[in-house]
Amino acid sequence: MQRARVKSPRQNLADRLYQQIKELIFNFQLLPGEYFSEAEIAQRFQASRTPVREALYRLQQEQYVEVHFRSGWQVKPFDFKVFEELYDLRILLECSAIERLCSLPSLPDSLQALTQIWCLSQDERRADLSLCEEDREFHHQLLAAAGNGEMTRIHTEISERIHIIRRLDFTQPERIQATYDEHAAILSAIQQADSEQAKFLLQTHIRQSRDEVRKITLHRLQEAQRQQASSMSI
Amino acid sequence: MQRARVKSPRQNLADRLYQQIKELIFNFQLLPGEYFSEAEIAQRFQASRTPVREALYRLQQEQYVEVHFRSGWQVKPFDFKVFEELYDLRILLECSAIERLCSLPSLPDSLQALTQIWCLSQDERRADLSLCEEDREFHHQLLAAAGNGEMTRIHTEISERIHIIRRLDFTQPERIQATYDEHAAILSAIQQADSEQAKFLLQTHIRQSRDEVRKITLHRLQEAQRQQASSMSI
DNA sequence: GTATTCCATCTTGTATACAAGACAAAGCAA
């Protein structure tokens, strides 16, 4: 008979590398479309190729990078069509969550907590970049509260993938104010169990974000690439 | 300047092992909850641990197995709650695909082709187990025709996970007849661009499949485990 | 008999060695 066994008590080197390589990509230190080798990464982080490969294969499965047979790795080039698809998938998942939430007899506590963060008067609101994380948390909590673990897992995964461009949008003050307004309105509709209204608001909210991102991304991307280029020439 | 590079021209050993280990799980040669080690797998397939590990980590990301820190691997135990969640996610994705399809001016050719497979008279119908694959293909084509590649990718992934229990259901003749009828009705509704009717039929179809599976799985699972046990004792 | 400690064994995690093939630049022929 088997005993219960520990479930990875500490973080592997491979896990750390996974995070660190992902950060390289998100910070545009590895640019979309750029080629690199396992040895480069291993040297940069003072590790051997084995855990680097493990991290890279994980990133490959999550669609961030791609391996070419004996010819190195490549950061997946930006594909705006894919981002649009991911946004649509997000809308689908979150609308489904809203429908579920509105059919519940009472709201879960986790959603009540969201009110304290988002339903604020103008002068109580924050405007720093950490709000981008709060925003992700808002949408994540919608899914989590709806109670379907698999949907939540998928939603988290695609939110993470969208994050790389979504972040670029979160520096504009008027967008931040709009986010506060829209989140508050969505929560209010859910509290009134008005499923149709909540879904409409959410769709508008996400589509707006999607359109904003579509507008600014090319510009910001070039900016990020220039920054990267100049920092490398120092 | 970088050249175009080949994209894995042949199948890796790791890829093959991934398939083979997955088959072990699907055939219940590795039972849900069972512990095993990398070395066992490596020896069984006459390979080294490296590609085995790569395959296992991939299976771990897809939720089939789990690694325990320095204490071996485990096939994830059956969790019926998860299967229910996956079924609900499938319904959501396929209903979304149907809505999209019904809004198109004309049906894609790939859907027309499905009619030839499913809209058959009683005596033209087949009844072998290969229909299980056709069934997956049917639902896959719905997603593919709707045109959202990411939704299709996710749908394929969860269909694969459901397949392990879905297969057990596909031996009952009356279930096969019902599948023919229901697929034909769904296609017909889509052809008439009757989104609501198609969605209703599809939901009923998938929920029925889910409920059937729920009923028989425990029985069949024990059967499969007995078979496995007896083949091992020979 | 029971609980505890210790140790041999087994497992994964990581590093390294080697093999097979892709790539690119140099050399060469026309």
Add this chain to the structure above:
DNA sequence: TTGCTTTGTCTTGTATACAAGATGGAATAC
């Protein structure tokens, strides 16, 4: 110059060696 061949270097794919720690049973103390 242009195109082809060759060859050396680089990259991933796979095998193996070693390290750190988990597990389980035997030995021990009581």
